[in-house]
Amino acid sequence: MWVSFLLVFMIIGILVYFYQLSNGLVVTNMTNQVSWGFYISNFTFLVGVAAAAIMLAVPAYIFDRKDIKDVVLMGDTMAVTAVAMAIMFVVVDLGRPDRIWHLIPAIGKFHFPESLLAWDVVVLNGYILLNLAISSYILYQHYHGREPKRSRYFPIVLIAIFWAISIHTVTAFLYSSNSGRPMWNNAMLAPRFIASAFASGPAIMALGLQIIRGMTNYPVSQSVINHLAIVTSIALQVTLFFIGAEIFTEFYNEGEHAASARYLFLGLHGHTALTPWIWTAIALLLLAMTIFMIHRTRKNPVFMNIAFIFTVIGIWIEKGMGLVIPGFVPTPIGEIYEYAPSIAEIMITLGIWAFGLLFFTVMAKAALPIQCRYMQKNSDPPHPEACTAFKPD
């Protein structure tokens, strides 16, 4: 059911992408004024999700927390999935995907280190390779019933942890380096990116792990979910503080540099397309933060999951429609074009999300039985019912 549901969206997405390929990006609602839209918004959000995998990797590999170690491979898988989706969002945004080989060093002409986009290509591909290396090594060892050698994987884990910060930092620099666009050209951008990523990523992971727990017998300890709730809670507080600091600076002595912020938060010359979005996002984030900060609501599974969902939606809006689009409105010479994604953009976006969910499902179905078998044999004390098998679909 689940898989065929995803396949339908994927196939629709592929068909619409072919429609876009044969007609050009004219099928999107992007223009010379707002030259990046829904695709790059989703890309930005997903890079953050990928970076947040270290919120499992650090406690698992550095602090050796047993409960988190049991699920850390799912964090790696999520990181790989998110980066793969992020790369797909960039590819569907390209006017000439047939020329993508121009980016390959030595064969094409790779503008490194000058171009921040070249940096992004390096860090994203590197991150995917690092995560694949870690998870495939550990799974391979577990498959053979062996304990992975710490000396083998730990150095890669350490690199991957720093690398994770770099992917979202570089992505933030991609925007903040543009001195012609004051809303982005701001040293706060990279810290804001990291803070919001550590809210949205752990929230998605917490939701995903609970779904895995519900669908299979795989042991996901509640202590892992609680850990992720606390991480999300702190990251949300920092994120909202950063947003507040930025609002103050933009508006206290409001100048032309605040035009995009005014457009986003209050509307500019009667143009208010993004205003409802950003206030929805801020309201969701405030609600989620409140739920997480009150012990009784945070420990209530229903409230906690509502807060996780609010966090994901809130950051998705804030990092996408709330950051990428207003950077282009007004243009650096004051023109206002209000952007909303076209049907084609929405269908292709849904297709990539469906691909991501399917990819994660397949990876999880392959990895979890290996993990289960290994746990049954090597747990001390043994997991009581340690994932005998998958529940039937």
Add this chain to the structure above:
Amino acid sequence: MSSGRSRDKKSENADFARRHFLKQLGGVTAASATATTAHAAWGGSSLSDTFADFFQQHYREMSAEEIKDTLERIERKARKRYGVDIHCKDTAAMDGVLFGYAINVSKCRGYRDCVHACVKENNLSRDTQYIRVLELDRDNMNLHDADHYYNSDTVPVAGKHYFPMQCMHCDNPPCVKACPVEATWTEPDGIVVVDYDWCIGCRYCMAACPYQARHFNWGYPKLPADEITTDTHYLGNRPRPRGVVEKCHFCVQRTREGRQPACQEACPSGARVFGNLLDPKSEIRYVLENKAVFRLKEDLGTEPKFWYFRDK
């Protein structure tokens, strides 16, 4: 001048190896293509042309012979697509020339004759304009208050002044830095150009430009065949492919042969001054030395080679 990088045909070994590899690849595919489908049309051009397009090297990496093939292919494709015989050249920059532009704001009346001459000369898609003339109140210099879409049939309007804007050909161009594949660069004569056949269409340069000077071909350029300017340049006004970025190139097809850019030629009020910044006797040098000139967004450090001044 930031980068007077000359077009060095014999670059390092890596480049040679790369070219060699691609040539072999292209040769194999082209050979098999001609054998089977010599006359086949594939997206409007022959299969061998399509392969040659795909494997075409960066403009500054191509040998003289490869450039000649490419220019011929461009002419062939224009004939197929528009039924028009164009001439495509790649005139190199002249020695001792650095182009600059200055606009006399007191003289500009906002007729937009420059805009339309540019569209025609540069084979622009009829929904794209390199030049944008802004209308502002006389006492206002804030671009954010400008009217971009005023009616040019009723100008000049009393109490207004007009600011034509186009690519500023910055000496420190943020767009060039941004491009991940070096598809845009500064030529030795100071013109910031785009290799339309190398651009991957990521549009990062558009995000980087503080002057809104870059334009993207979202669909196929809407170019009426009977209005095509047939004297074209590889880095200039040749018909553009879909999905790539383009911008003002100071009419490279004209100015490298000592002619005026089309916008200057069309201006009825003499507001436009174009010339060689390295020639002490040029009009542009006179303006820079004797008028109170200013540039847009100077605080960004982009160093535009595009000035504005007033008579009074």
